[in-house]
Each structure stands twice: as structure tokens, then as C-alpha cells.
Amino acid sequence: MRATRWVLGSAALVAVPWIAAAVVPGQQRYVLHVLIFTALYGALALSYDLVVGHVGSLSLAHPAFFGLGAYTLALLATEARWPFALALPAGIALAAVVALAVGVPMFRLTEHSFAMGTLGFAIVTQVVATNWVDFTHGPLCVTGIPKPQVGALRIATLPAFYWMGLGALALVALLYRGLTTFRLGRAFHAVRDNETLAAAASIDPLRYRMLAFVIGGGVAGGIGALYVSYVGVLCPGELTVSLSVNLLVMVFLGGVGSLRGVLVGAAAFTALPEILRMAPTWRMVIYGLLLLVIVIRAPDGLEGLMRRASSRRRRPASSGA
């Protein structure tokens, strides 16, 4: 029964470009564009939730890794004419290596210092990206980033980018699942919930925090590379602190530590501005207030609300707990 639902669901997701063309002709391009962003943001949010939700390290460095992957691909593809098949792994690798290098000093810090340290790193990355004009083009942006081409396969149309985004999201979701269940998941959660006890259980907190941080950073870099391959242009404004706020909203609004929750949060977050169609500044005010209310009143986010609602529905059916 569940398998059938999976197959049907996956088929439906793959068929979206045709469904959109049929259901909302004329709007198809716009809908696909929104969905591509949703898929990429969803994958990015999952990579962030790995660090924040499962191992409990409140890192604000994610925009930097996203940007590092993006700039690596952008510059390698435009200046050094690297093919996509090499530039993408390069972006992932660079982001992961930097995460490793940054993580070592950062994880010596506790709590608040760690958050501020990672924030500082993100800001420094942004400052460098903006000011090292000779290398990154600074505010002039890197333009003319070529569309991905792997052998004969060329991703240039919107449906193609949609499938690329969907594929990336599926891969990241699988990775996320694999990392957060069974023994590895238990180790992560032990470090998150009681680091002192985790050490007494032979679990090295530093090792697991670094693992989540490096994998999360590497994936963020990969998403950054995919993002610029789609958009075609890269400006330093892409890696600002706002991205950290957006990620926090997605993760906490949806449900920190939950696959379904984070994806719902990412979808809601990307769809909301399109539905609300408001000026970006007002949007940030709403997000700020939303984040404030949610983190105080509903720290489990939408996922928590959904779970409570479904358990309430189930209770009348079962007689006796």
C-alpha cells in the first residue's frame, strides 16, 4: 500500500512540468521557476537542519558555504572553462574543506561563542566576496555562467532544471535520512540532547559535530553550485546574513529535526512571498515576527502542529492508551 503511494507520488512529481502545462497554461514557466527554487531551498534547508536540528550546533555559517560552492562553480566555469561535471564536485569539495578548517577552531567555542564565531565567519566571507573585486568581480557580479552540460545531456529548459532540482532534493533527502537514523542518528541526537552523557557513552561530541558540519557545508556548497547554474549570475548579495535568517525560518517554521517538517517549511517559505506578493522589506518584517512567535509559542513548528492534530484524530479510535 505504502509502496504504491510512493510510486504514484514520485511519478506525479516527475510529471509536474506536463501537469503544470495542462492545468495552468501560460503560468507554467512561473510555476516551474517557483518549484525549482523550492526544491533547491528545500535541499539547502535539509543540509542546515542536519547541523542545527540533529546535532544541535547553532551555526550561522551556512550562507558562506552556499556562497563558496556557488563562487567555485561560477568562477571555474566562466574563467577556467571547467565543465559542469568537474565544477560541481569542486564546489562541494571546497565548501566541505573550508567547513573542516573553520570547524576545528569554532567547535572549541561553547554555545553563544560558536554562534557568533560562525556568524563572524559568514560576514567575513561576504566582505571578501564583495571587496576582492579582482577575483570575485565583487558587486559587478559573475555573469554568463553556462548552463550545465554533462556529455550529451544539456540542462537548459525549465523542465530540465526542475528535474535537476528535484533530483538534487531527492538525493539530499536520502542522505539526510541515512545520516539521521539508526546508530549515526542516535549518536548525533545523543550529542545534541546531553553532550556530557554522550561522552560517557563513548561518543566523541567533537567528531560528530564536525561530521554534521562538514557534510552540511559540503551539501550547501553543492546547492550553491546548482543554484548559480540555474540563475546564470552570481552577486555577493547572495550570501548575506538574511540567508541564515531565511534558513532558520524554514527549519523552525517547518519543524526542526524532521524531514517532513523542514520540507514543508521550505515550501511554505518559498511559496508564501509568491502568495503574498509584498515588498521584500515588509516580507522580512513578517518573517521576523513569524520567527519570533514560532520559536516562542510553537518550537516544534508546523510539524509539531501536524503531529498533535493527527494524534488527536487517532485517539478516539483507540480505546485505552
Add this chain to the structure above:
Amino acid sequence: MALFETRGLTKRFLGVTAVDAVDLTVEAGELVSLIGPNGSGKTTLFNCVTGYLAPDEGRVTFQGRDVTGVAAHRIARLGIGRTFQLVSVFPRLSALENLLTFLQQHQEESLVGRLVRAPRVRRLEAAAVERARSLLDSVGLGGRAEAPAGTLSYGQRKLLAFAAALMPDPDLLLLDEPAAAVNPTMIEQMKAQIRTLHRQGKTVLLVEHNMDVVMDISQRVIVLDHGQKIAEGAPEVVRRDPKVVEAYFGR
């Protein structure tokens, strides 16, 4: 060769010497209690030998190896288990999962190794679950195996922490105030559990305030006061030692 030994162990905080050149020996199979008035440095000593604090001076030896200043997770891996003064569990995990968390590192392979040897991993996991269930049964928590640890009573959590520390079959067990803040029935249960461990040949070093418990089950008692070891010996001998009496009642 003693199983566990400290030599000249010293720890200072902001001008206060919490542990002052303490020499301590525990032979394999012994049941030793560490006692002393509040602030005498017992828990600090525990933290120094289990890797949570770095000693300023001195050496800690376990099974002939120098483990001074070794990190907590590595100490645990070497076979020293401990409980904490303020009972510590993983609240969001079930009692069973709490115990499983304590065993996995001892069976942990590399990431790839885990994926490739899937059937072996599954067998190990099944064995681990069985061991966990039997440990929970032995402390009387068998019926609450699936309950989230956060929903258990304080006494039940203490028993859970005790069982969890036993899960990786440590060669030395350090118990920090196992009889604290629990009702008399639970105290008797704890005493019985510790006696059983001793009968099974396990080495136990416990910190305890409850004199009845100490006198009742210990083979040997070590007394700390103001960070220094002031007495050591059989329970009846130590309790009558004038230095010990003064430490507890003299002020």
C-alpha cells in the same frame, strides 16, 4: 598491579585546591567507597579521572595504562563507566534506546563498513537489544523499556542511568552518589544491585554520602577532606578514626 590508581592527583580552581595530591588505589574486584564532607573534592576527583576535567598535577593509571587527561569519550571506550551526581539520561529517547546508545560505539565500524556488512550489523544490533532488555529487567524497568526516559520518575531514571553505565560491560564502574535523593526502598534496591555487581566480580568505586549504605556494602573506605585523603581502611575502622570524626563533626 592495581586495576586503577591515582598518584598525586591535584586539581585547582581559582586559588582553591579541590583535589590535593590524592593517592588512590583500587584492585580488581574491589568495592570501594569514597566519602567525605561536602566540598571535600569527591566529584571533582571523579571528573578528573573520567576525562571531564584536566588534572593540574598527578597521574591516573588504568589497567597499567596512563590515562591522565584523556578525553571523556576515550576513557569510556577504555572500559571505565560512570554515573553522574545529577541523574543524567537522554530524555527524548526510550529507556531501551538510552541503553543502546551506550553500546553502539563499541561496535561501531566505519561508515562504509556499516553499509557493506549490513547483515553483521543487524546481528550485532539484535544482540544489543537483547542485552539491553535483560539489563532493564534486572533493574526492574523491563516494563518501561519503550517509555521516553523523560517520563520516568527520578528513581527510575537513576536505575536507568545505572543500567546504561553497565551496558558496555565496563571493567571499572564509578558511581556518583547512587543513593542520593531517592526513597528508602530504592536505596535498598541500589544496594542490592551494587552487591550483585560485586558478586559478579565487577570493580566498583562509589562516592556516597549515605553512611548506612557505605558501611553496609563497602569492602574498603577512603575519606577525603578539603581535597586531601585523611583516612583509608575497613569501614568500621574508618568510622572510628578521630580524624574522620573531626572532619564530619568537628566544625
Add this chain to the structure above:
Amino acid sequence: MSDLLEQLVHGLTLGSLYAMVATGLALMFGVVRLINFAHGEFYMLGGYAFWYAYVELGLPYPVAGLAAVAAMAAFGLAYERAVIRTILARTWHVQLIATLATSITLTNLAIIVFGTQPKEVPTRLSAAILEVGGVRMVWQRVLVLVAAVAIFAALEWFVAHARLGKAMRAMSQNREACAVVGVDVQQVALATFGISAGLAAAAAALVSPLFSIFPDVGALLTLKAFAAVIVGGFGYVRGAIAAAFLIGIAESLAAGYLSYAYKDAIAFVVMVAVLLVRPQGLFGRRIGI
């Protein structure tokens, strides 16, 4: 040589600014164990309040400055009541995200209300030039340094002698004991926020004639002030002040001799450098403010 001295003077101005902002942050952390990510916005809003009083309402400089301080102190009290009180008992994740969310909200509201164009607030002192030993500076810079020192001295006296100040110090050292002996913990927390916000506004009133006010100014300021707090040893006010001056001078020298564009990275570099060598801060783990 005069070039170097001029950079040093600029460094002292920056240091005074960072020190005043960092003191508020250190007080909040020391007394109620909370990191307020929105602290830079206290400065920003204080700056706008000062601009409004001085430029729009035409009040004389000292009056406008005090009005801004009073307005922000009131805002700080309201903020404590509305947001902080709810999150004080929660985990630091919640506190960090909640205050970060407040920061975003306030910054964007400021963009909507005041626009993104920076507001200039020139005073007589920011135009009048003083020349000492070949070094040229505007009188405003002297005022900033003198006022900052005066404020720190007043704060020292307050914490040592005033009842509320002593309660703040006591709370920063042992909160439980304070509650037991009858200190009104809530009232002290409230007052701490009012004072911190007022300090930020005072900094704004003193420094904005030199640097102008814009909605984003708070973000970098929070980071640098926090860097000072960390380097100074978390919650130790004197340490934060010393570290803030260190950072201010380092930044000014870097801007003058290395590269103006990267000056904002200096505070972070100093912070990481200190933390790698001495994670407990320059002055070590201290208890209390």
C-alpha cells in the same frame, strides 16, 4: 607620525563606541545570562530617536541626546517585558533565534519608516576642528572619549554603591542566592535592560554626528560588540571595555594601513585569534560583572 596618531584618535572614537555598546551587552549577559542579538538595533533606534529630536524637532544637542537616551531606556524596558521575560527560562537556541528575529524585524521596520538613505546629524562639534601636536581632529571626537570615560566611571560607581547596581552585580555572581535573600530578580533584569538600551542610545547620540545613521548599522555593531564581550571574558564589563578599545584601535589601524575595504573583518579576526589562544578571554573566567 601624525598620520599614525590620527589613526589612533580614530581608533579611540571607534573604541568608545564599541565599548559603550559592548558594556550593555556584557551587562545583559552578566546579569540575566542572555545574549541579545538585537542590541545593535538599540543603537540604531537610539540614533534615529536622536536624529528626530535634534534635526526634526530642533532641540538643543544635550537635550536631544538625553531625550534619545530616555526614549531608548523606555524601549528597553518595554522590550524586556514583551519579549525577554518570555524567553529567559528557555534554552539559548530559543533566546538567540528570538532576539535575531527581533533584530530582523526592527531593521526592516526602520527601512520602511526612515528609508535606506543614511541620516546625517552634523553638530557644531563635528565641524569644529582641534589641532593638537600636528594631529587634526574634530571636537566631537574629544566629546565622545570624554563622555565615554565619564559614563564608565558613573557605571562603576553605580554598581559599587547604588542599591540597584549592587543588586545587578550580586545577580551576576549568584542568581539563586539573590532570589533567596529577597532581591527582586525581575526588577533587576528590567533595570538592566533599560540601562543597556540607554547606553546604546547615548553612544548613538555621541557618535552619529561622525558616522551617520542607517537601518543596517546595528548588525555589524552587534557582532563587534559581541567580539569585545567574548575577548573581554563574557559578562566581565571592564574586560569588555578594554577589548572594545583594542578592537577599535586595531580596526582603525587596519583601515589606515592595510585596507579600508576589509576593516570590518578585523574585529572578527581579533576575536578568533584571542579565542584560539585563550578561549576564556583575555582576562580569564571571571564571575560577575
